Amino acid sequence: MTLAKTKKDQSFQEAFDELEKIVKKFEEGKLDLDESISLYERGLELAAVCKKRLAAVENRVQEIKKKFGDLDD
Amino acid sequence: MIENTEVPVFSVSEFVEYVNIALGQRRVSVEGEISGYRLNQNKWIFFDLKDENSIIGCFAAAWNLHAALEDGMQVVVHGVPRVYGKSGKFSITVDAVELRGEGALRRAYGITKKKLDQEGLFDPARKRGLPRFPEKIGVIASRESAAYTDFMRIVNARWGGLEISLFHVQVQGHRAIRDIVSAFEWFNTDGIQQGIQSLALIRGGGSLEDLQAFNSESVARAVFGSKIPIICGVGHERDESLADYTADVRAATPTHAATLMVPDREEVGGVVSDSLSSLSRSLEYALEWYGGRIHTSTLSIHASVRDTVAPIGALMHRFDVAGGQVHATIATLRHTCAQNALRLADYLASHVSSARQSLAFMDRTLGHMNPLTVLARGYTIVKRNGALITRKAHLKKGDELALTFADGSALTEVKHL
Structure with a gap:
């Protein structure tokens, strides 16, 4: 029931955005071989982070307790 | 009439208070048609509620009423009946109004929509992405709802x-409007602090009457004032609430809101x-x-090496050829040398034999001239004190002379001249 905290330093959004940027850079094709290889490795890492986060299944719901002095519910 | 002294006598004020206490025991809900609607100082609303036979005054604080009202609208007012001491007028202090009937709802909807539109609440330019x-x-909804x-x-x-x-x-x-407005208040303060990133306001479909909270100015303004990007999914697809118009993102249904809100x-x-x-x-x-570039480069290096090496090869070849020629020349020279040597040898040999003959001849000639040979034939060499005496005139009596013969010497003395 606990939230699977896959992010350590990086949120899913950040990891996904960075991965998209890397793919875009590759598509633009202006990388030298060294850059290509190091970016490819980074891409693998990011994809792993994303996939791990995608494995989270549970959502946690908390109900807000009103404090406005409302009546019945 | 018989006076009953048991009944207490009130002052007017006491009586009004008495009546108000009695009337204030419970809230009432009254349905009727609005007439004589007016707004005082933008704060106080007065109107009458009537049906075929009766009429009752209503009073409300403008900030407390969330519906757009007009004369002729059918409404249910909620509130507390009260007698106003100063005027003696009996009215209902209204704290909520619900519109009744398609006509009233349509008109209220139209009025509110036009007003909010003019104020820019539906402006597409201000809409944020989720x-x-x-x-x-965050979700604002009824927890029991199908939505x-x-x-x-x-x-x-x-x-x-x-x-x-x-x-x-x-x-x-x-209660709907107040609940929803207070939900937005919570999300704009505590919700923001908790890092809530998007908000959904959802409700299932229903009649205009059911949906009227979502067409109220108060809820529309609450949606407009949401600090968190908000998606609104109210009713079925044909329903377009004012909350929908105001939200950053409009979903056709609650399930559609879910698909737009989370990936x-x-x-x-x-x-x-x-x-x-x-x-x-x-x-x-x-x-x-x-790889291709490396291949091309390799080919290019090959080609370049070939271009460099080829002249060297040619040079080597020429060198070889030249070497062959040198060999041949050397062989020829060697051959010539050998022949010359032979010829020289012949030449020397022939010269040596003729020289030898000359030598033999000269030897013989010399042999004839050798004094010793002459001595052998009987001649004698005469010397005085080592000097050769060839004439008699050089002699005097008593000279000691050395006589050399072929086989030796003898000493003699001149005795007679």
């Missing part, structure tokens, strides 16, 4: 790991996988490209 991958979301159940079903099917804050509200009836793990997983394949392909392509 975060693509929210971690914390909420449907919404959660879709959210859970699509995405996991979310923290969802549900603010339970009444979505219809006179789909299948889809995102696909994108991640596609990204990986794209990266691999790109890298392969890059490697191929560099």
Whole structure:
């Protein structure tokens, strides 16, 4: 029931955005071989982070307790 | 009439207070048609509520009423009946109004929509996007509603790991507006602090009457004032509430709101996988490209080496040929030398034999001239004190002379001249 905290330093959004940027850079094709290889490795890492986060299944719901002095519910 | 002294006598004020206490025991809800609607100082609303036979005054604070009212509208007012001491007028102090009937609702809807539109509440330019991958979301809904159940079903099917804050509200009836407005107040303060990134206001479909809270000015303004980007999914597709118009994103239904609010793990997983394949392909392509370049470079180096080496080869060849020629020349020279040597030898040999003959002849000649040979033939050499005496005139008596013969010497003395 606990939230699977896959992010350590990086949120899913950040990891996904960075991965998209890397793919875009590759598509633009202006990388030298060294850059290509190091970016490819980074891409693998990011994809792993994303996939791990995608494995989270549970959502946690908390109900807000009103404090406005409302009546019945 | 018989006076009953048991009945207490009130002062007017006491009586008004007495009546008000009695009347104030319970809230009332009264349905009727509005007439004589007026707004005083933008603060106080007065109107009469009437039906075929009766009429009752109504009073309300403008900030407390959330419906757009007009004469002729059918409404249910909620409030407390009260007698005003100063005027002696009996009226209902209204704290909520619900519109009744298609006509009233349509008119209120039209009035409010026009007003809010003119104020710019529906302006597309101010609409914000929802975060693509929210971690914390808020939901304003009735926890018992099918709309909420449907919404959660879709959210859970699509995405996991979310923290969802549900603010339970009444979505219809006179409490609905206040509930919803206070939900927004909470999200604008505590919700923001908790890092909630997007907000959904949802409700199932219904009649105009059921949906009237979502067409109220108060809820529309609350939606407009939301500090968190908000998606509104109210009713079925044909229903367009003013809350829908005001929200950053409008969803047709609660389930549609869920699909717009959270990503789909299948889809995102696909994108991640596609990204990986794209990266691999790109890298392969890059490697191929560099491989091709290396190949080309190798060929080019080969060609360049060949171009450099070829002249050297030619030179070597020429050198070889030249070497052969040198060999041949040397052989020829050697041969010539050998022949010359032979000829020299012959030449020397022939010269040596003739020289030898000459020598023999000269030897013989010399032999004839040798004094010793002459002596052998009987001649004698005469010397005095070592000097050769060849004439008699050189002699005098008594000279000692040395006589040399072929076989030796003898000493003699001149005795007679």
